[in-house]
Ligand SMILES: NC(=O)c1ccc[n+]([C@@H]2O[C@H](COP(=O)([O-])OP(=O)(O)OC[C@H]3O[C@@H](n4cnc5c(N)ncnc54)[C@H](O)[C@@H]3O)[C@@H](O)[C@H]2O)c1
């Protein structure tokens with residue numbers, strides 16, 4: 001801590017990239033030397049150091065990973081290891097692995113293809129699994145699947161640590177991922193595999209391919225969706241309206257990739273459930289969304305439309321009546337729609353320009369909400385300063401990366417919420433593990449999102465606080481894990497964990513489930529090596 005604090009005194013110009021990287025180096029060395037102390041520091045100072053070991057600094061770390069690399073962490077499976085993975089997994093020294101976070105490095109945060117350097121994000125996510133969910137650090141495994149990279153700079157960089165060839169694609173690519181999945185589930189049948197930062201082209205396909213046979217989920221598609229739903233419901237409550245009014249919200253989404261489409265599908269389903277949970281409700285819910293991607297507003301007139309975006313393509317005639325057309329700009333869409341919510345998952349920093357924010361002034365909502373969810377910090381669609389200064393006090397603001405609250409100068413504070421999937425994935429993983437469910441069902445994910453939404457009190461929500469502070473992350477994760485277990489039991493998926501078999505699990509009350517979760521969380525304490533007789 002003295003080392004870390006000394007850095008702050010010396011950095012006269014406030015937080016800077018080199019300063020954050022220097023802190024990461026200190027923490028990383030501690031991680032290598034003394035795991036228990038590392039996690040003690042992280043857990044006790046999570047608000048301060050999550051932004052170093054996780055978003056946003058982890059993005060910078062990934063961009064520079066080949067140069068920062070000192071000691072290996074995690075496992076690398078490469079395209080050249082085909083046919084060998086089954087024996088490779090037995091080289092990992094830990095008998096038991098509970099959680100794997102795997103990436104192919106193809107879309108790291110909003111930073112694009114970083115090849116094997118993306119291993120940093122899997123390490124950062126697993127740090128949160130230990131710090132927030134109390135997964136034993138001896139039982140986590142960061143994994144990089146190296147199928148090459150299409151990043152020109154890395155292909156030419158002599159220091160690059162991965163395969164310097166173009167990415168595999170098609171069946172060759174699938175064969176590598178299939179082999180990896182078979183290998184890890186053979187050695188550790190109870191492991192949970194979190195897919196992280198795969199380009200959207202593969203994110204959905206792999207999710208569909210594995211989700212009914214393996215214990216896996218995709219954090220960017222499913223974790224983000226849950227966090228966004230919790231935030232959107234919070235925004236409705238912040239307007240002083242009941243959550244059941246959610247299906248009346250007009251929502252403009254910028255970005256139709258793995259995260260954007262994940263959020264859209266989940267939000268549509270949530271609306272449909274509130275409207276009667278039938279096909280008519282499901283169809284009518286889609287008219288609440290306007291989706292803008294790199295080519296502008298997505299309509300049925302779009303050529304070669306991405307099949308995942310198709311359900312949200314707007315009807316051309318209807319758009320004509322609204323004064324919009326295929327490819328309309330975000331500013332035009334906001335002007336015409338006057339939405340309640342503007343949500344960004346575009347990876348384009350500054351996309352919510354002054355023009356877009358000015359247009360949002362005409363929102364028909366009593367309290368418009370802005371979700372600038374892209375990471376890391378430079379990719380945020382706008383900053384809270386920009387949003388509050390243009391739109392005034394009466395908005396709800398959330399961003400994917402952490403920002404400070406804004407002093408509005410009139411004695412009021414503009415609250416900046418962090419809308420990041422970190423509030424869900426640790427609890428989804430822990431709950432799945434402790435329930436013993438063989439899959440991660442939609443119901444379990446929905447239960448997690450609803451519990452997060454309910455976590456905030458009425459008073460907090462009315463103040464514009466729709467996500468909790470990260471300092472409460474261990475308590476939040478306990479709640480989420482308990483909700484996931486309850487739902488797994490309800491759906492008859494829970495097969496139990498260790499001595500808590502399925503029958504015992506079914507007997508537990510809500511409070512007992514929470515106690516069960518707490519009792520299974522690892523704490524950073526040195527194990528007793530010498531037992532005294534007294
Ligand atoms: N806050 C969170 O918890 C969270 C979770 C997941 C992803 N993210 C962030 O979301 C971003 C996107 O992730 P992804 O996996 O969906 O990426 P992606 O590459 O799959 O999708 C990006 C989408 O943005 C669109 N886009 C590009 N330029 C645009 C523009 N000018 N206007 C509107 N749309 C534009 C693209 O067409 C594409 O549809 C990343 O920055 C990522 O860090 C945040």
Ligand SMILES: O=C(O)C[C@H](O)C(=O)O
Pocket residue numbers: 055108109110197219220374375400420421422
């Ligand atoms: O990693 C994060 O901070 C959130 C999310 O998974 C992302 O890809 O941006």
Ligand SMILES: [Mg+2]
Pocket residue numbers: 109196197219220
């Ligand atoms: Mg991610």
